[in-house]
Amino acid sequence: MIYFDNTATSFPKPPCVAEAMVKFMNDIGANPGRSGHRLAIESGRIVYNAREAVAELFQLADPMRIVFTSNVTEALNLALHGLLKPGDHVITSSMEHNSMMRPLRCLEQKGVEVTVIPCSQQGRLDPADIESAIQPNTVMVALNHASNVTGSVLPIEKVGLIARAHDLLFLVDAAQTAGVLTIDIEKDCIDLLGFTGHKSLYGPMGTGGLIVGERVDLNAFDMIKCGGTGSRSEHENQPEFLPDKFESGTPNAVGLAGLNASLRWILTQGVDQIRSHEIRLTKLLIAGLKTIPRVQVYGTLNAEQQIATVSFNVLGKEPSEIGLRLDEEFDILCRVGLHCSPASHKTMGTFPAGTVRFGLGFFNTKEQVDYAIAAIRKLAEEVK
Amino acid sequence: MNEPKYAVILVDSTSHAMRIERLLNSADIDCKMIPVPRQLSSDCGVCVRVRFDDVDRVKKQLEHDRVEFQVIYDI
Numbered sequence: 001m002i003y004f005d006n007t008a009t010s011f012p013k014p015p016c017v018a019e020a021m022v023k024f025m026n027d028i029g030a031n032p033g034r035s036g037h038r039l040a041i042e043s044g045r046i047v048y049n050a051r052e053a054v055a056e057l058f059q060l061a062d063p064m065r066i067v068f069t070s071n072v073t074e075a076l077n078l079a080l081h082g083l084l085k086p087g088d089h090v091i092t093s094s095m096e097h098n099s100m101m102r103p104l105r106c107l108e109q110k111g112v113e114v115t116v117i118p119c120s121q122q123g124r125l126d127p128a129d130i131e132s133a134i135q136p137n138t139v140m141v142a143l144n145h146a147s148n149v150t151g152s153v154l155p156i157e158k159v160g161l162i163a164r165a166h167d168l169l170f171l172v173d174a175a176q177t178a179g180v181l182t183i184d185i186e187k188d189c190i191d192l193l194g195f196t197g198h199k200s201l202y203g204p205m206g207t208g209g210l211i212v213g214e215r216v217d218l219n220a221f222d223m224i225k226c227g228g229t230g231s232r233s234e235h236e237n238q239p240e241f242l243p244d245k246f247e248s249g250t251p252n253a254v255g256l257a258g259l260n261a262s263l264r265w266i267l268t269q270g271v272d273q274i275r276s277h278e279i280r281l282t283k284l285l286i287a288g289l290k291t292i293p294r295v296q297v298y299g300t301l302n303a304e305q306q307i308a309t310v311s312f313n314v315l316g317k318e319p320s321e322i323g324l325r326l327d328e329e330f331d332i333l334c335r336v337g338l339h340c341s342p343a344s345h346k347t348m349g350t351f352p353a354g355t356v357r358f359g360l361g362f363f364n365t366k367e368q369v370d371y372a373i374a375a376i377r378k379l380a381e382e383v384k
Numbered sequence: 385m386n387e388p389k390y391a392v393i394l395v396d397s398t399s400h401a402m403r404i405e406r407l408l409n410s411a412d413i414d415c416k417m418i419p420v421p422r423q424l425s426s427d428c429g430v431c432v433r434v435r436f437d438d439v440d441r442v443k444k445q446l447e448h449d450r451v452e453f454q455v456i457y458d459i
């Protein structure tokens with residue numbers, strides 16, 4: 001079996017992830033940050049270790065500025081719903097996933113003004129377009145780091161500088177890039193960074209977080225949930241400090257045990273090593289697909305300018321048919337359709353049918369890529 | 385009166401206690417996380433216990449690392 005759906009979630013995971021989770025369930029199990037007995041402390045220590053590992057990955061000095069959430073969707077919802085008020089203006093791109101677009105459309109109904117900057121058909125964003133969209137009431141730029149459809153990387157460093165120069169908050173959705181591209185919160189002028197644990201961080205589902213930078217005014221940042229935090233229990237009001245203000249309820253400690261293990265694994269492998277492997281495979285895949293008649297590949301067609309996600313179509317066949325036949329006849333698992341991002345497909349001109357998407361990961365090999373190219377060639381030859 | 389043997393550092397949350405534990409450990413200062421003694425706070429969380437003799441070093445270290453804590457009590 002060939003798993004080419006790493007963009008949806010990475011699989012397999014490094015063995016250390018499941019080991020850490022089994023150890024947590026069998027030997028630790030207690031609620032982190034609540035009681036003071038030794039198992040509760042050990043559980044809290046594991047959650048804290050995960051916080052430190054995230055801080056190390058993103059060059060963050062203070063691990064307390066990491067708010068754990070159940071995934072990047074929750075992180076983006078927290079940032080958007082917590083910070084944007086009616087009358088505020090926010091700028092985003094036409095390559096966003098629905099995890100960004102839907103909360104923005106929801107806020108639009110409540111009086112937040114949203115500008116969607118069109119990207120090119122290849123998924124490229126011109127930072128100058130962001131700058132010219134800035135209005136007196138603009139408070140935030142909210143941007144995908146890399147498209148989950150074409151893999152195109154957006155120029156966050158340049159947009160970050162523009163946002164900073166205009167004193168705007170800069171929110172980055174790193175769902176597809178955390179762990180595979182180097183992200184430096186300080187250097188890239190990022191104020192809020194949403195990440196998920198189960199994609200290129202190789203951790204379990206149900207983990208993720210929002211990094212809250214020092215420029216974010218906590219007094220103007222509303223919670224989207226309140227509840228028990230294990231701190232200040234004598235008060236009925238929510239604590240105002242990080243991370244507790246935004247971390248109510250028992251956390252996914254077993255998931256964070258797994259995330260801690262996967263983050264250590266990434267830090268040991270090195271983000272650059274992972275990236276190089278993925279660039280090698282992506283180059284092969286794009287080059288191979290381009291040689292097949294009637295196959296159209298979307299995006300930048302440049303492995304250096306995208307992540308290991310490649311969208312394509314076999315002209316004359318529906319993406320859904322390709323997906324089913326790859327699964328049933330060739331043992332290749334991938335995702336077809338709109339990939340939760342109608343905006344991207346409208347930008348690319350592939351709405352509403354969508355595309356076939358191969359999402360490669362660290363555990364894929366050159367042989368698998370060669371085999372998949374041969375499979376697509378066979379399917380394309382059927383089209384008369 | 386005997387000198388107290390320990391002091392405890394009260395913090396905002398378990399995460400803060402964990403951070404202090406990690407920083408003190410790296411500075412080779414002994415510490416242990418314990419439930420907050422009831423006479424100090426009605427909070428249900430943990431605090432960090434250090435040796436009374438180490439309190440000055442602890443303060444210096446935490447100031448150096450710019451870590452916030454509420455207060456240090458002798459116990």
